[in-house]
Amino acid sequence: MPLGAHARNAHYSLLSVWSENVIRVCQSCGQKNRIPPSRLHQVGYCGACKAELSANNAPIDVDQQTFDQIVKEAQVPVLVDFWADWCAPCRMAAPEVKKLAE
Ligand SMILES: [Zn+2]
Numbered sequence: 001m002p003l004g005a006h007a008r009n010a011h012y013s014l015l016s017v018w019s020e021n022v023i024r025v026c027q028s029c030g031q032k033n034r035i036p037p038s039r040l041h042q043v044g045y046c047g048a049c050k051a052e053l054s055a056n057n058a059p060i061d062v063d064q065q066t067f068d069q070i071v072k073e074a075q076v077p078v079l080v081d082f083w084a085d086w087c088a089p090c091r092m093a094a095p096e097v098k099k100l101a102e
Helices: 003-021 064-073 088-101
Strands: 023-025 032-034
Touching: none
Parallel strands: none
Antiparallel strands: 023 032
């Protein structure tokens, strides 16, 4: 495989990881809107119908790339909860983290 093709594929997979993570679905038309990390705390508008998209108020599961981007670009303090499925105290803390986000 030529190197150029390989690099393009890698680029696409990064983009799709990114777009899965910070997507808000419009409540009125169902359009998926990609929200830049620097705007997550603000009210936005749906690209399709211009309905209001509320500011992010729930924990977001992130991969490393999205984490880096949010921490670098967010204009509000970011609370990071490191947790694991197998960790009982982590799972007990999760609802509290969610409450804080709201
Ligand atoms: Zn909409």
